[in-house]
Amino acid sequence: MKILLTGASGFVGQNLCVFFSERGHTIKKLSLRESFGLEDLSDADIIIHLAGKAHDLNDISNSEEYYRINFDLTCELYTLFLASNARKFIFMSSVKAAADDADTALTENIQPAPFTHYGKSKLMAENFIRSLPLPSDKSFFILRPCMIHGLGNKGNLNLLYKVVSKGLPWPLGAFENKRSFLSIENLCFIIKELTERIDIPSGIYNLSDNDTLSTNALIETIAEALEIKPLRFNIPRGLIVFLAKIGTILHLPLNTNRLKKLTSNYIVSNKKLLEVLKKPLPLEIRAGITLTIQSFKKSNYISAKNGYK
Numbered sequence: 001m002k003i004l005l006t007g008a009s010g011f012v013g014q015n016l017c018v019f020f021s022e023r024g025h026t027i028k029k030l031s032l033r034e035s036f037g038l039e040d041l042s043d044a045d046i047i048i049h050l051a052g053k054a055h056d057l058n059d060i061s062n063s064e065e066y067y068r069i070n071f072d073l074t075c076e077l078y079t080l081f082l083a084s085n086a087r088k089f090i091f092m093s094s095v096k097a098a099a100d101d102a103d104t105a106l107t108e109n110i111q112p113a114p115f116t117h118y119g120k121s122k123l124m125a126e127n128f129i130r131s132l133p134l135p136s137d138k139s140f141f142i143l144r145p146c147m148i149h150g151l152g153n154k155g156n157l158n159l160l161y162k163v164v165s166k167g168l169p170w171p172l173g174a175f176e177n178k179r180s181f182l183s184i185e186n187l188c189f190i191i192k193e194l195t196e197r198i199d200i201p202s203g204i205y206n207l208s209d210n211d212t213l214s215t216n217a218l219i220e221t222i223a224e225a226l227e228i229k230p231l232r233f234n235i236p237r238g239l240i241v242f243l244a245k246i247g248t249i250l251h252l253p254l255n256t257n258r259l260k261k262l263t264s265n266y267i268v269s270n271k272k273l274l275e276v277l278k279k280p281l282p283l284e285i286r287a288g289i290t291l292t293i294q295s296f297k298k299s300n301y302i303s304a305k306n307g308y309k
Contacts, residue, residue, distance in 0.1 A: 006047075036076075037080070075128050087138055096118055098123075161222055180212050180266060193277055
């Protein structure tokens, strides 16, 4: 199988390249920073479109960039897909295309109402894909993953790992929440199923592990993986919210957006996905978190051994 992959240099792209290469598939990397045309898709069986502008937690990005990259380039690539011999188009959207908050389980049936430029641009791309007639020999899959973690991830989970591994106290113990996560192992498995099978219908699919974790439980899981005892402080919520507002103004690591992401609820249902897969995901949520933390630990050990830390 020949796979055309955009966004190959990113966290998810690097992991997918290794995953599919180890299974004997041919990976062709396409950079959307350069001009591209139908000839670039000439020998592809599957197109996996990962490239995009990620959500800026500091909210300093040019809003036009979201629409140019996440919407315009997706439209151009999908139009070429329809004219090509490729059979499947997999678009990496985001749960943020549906909602920025999810106190109850987020399903694919929700009426999308994103309010960030990131979410809006992803939703526009989704709507474009769904609006065009689909030939009977082709299919598309719009994937809405929640927070993805794994080897090479540099997001909030890496930040939490650094806090716990250095023996620093976790200051947000007063917050209780439920959040969905998605391990890179489960994501690779899902995409493998979508590429190899012909019985899965086109459409939108939420991606998440089966259960949820609170951030406090996440801290405990990280500590268990590191075989250390976690330290947790229950600093008053009002004080933390005030400090986060200051952090937003000064562009500090703890800002209002990051505090929200770490302490609010965001629950994503993967029921629709599991119903079409008809098989379980390889990893449960805590096992996936443990693998990610072990990869962080191994990476830091190698860096220290080579004198890079």
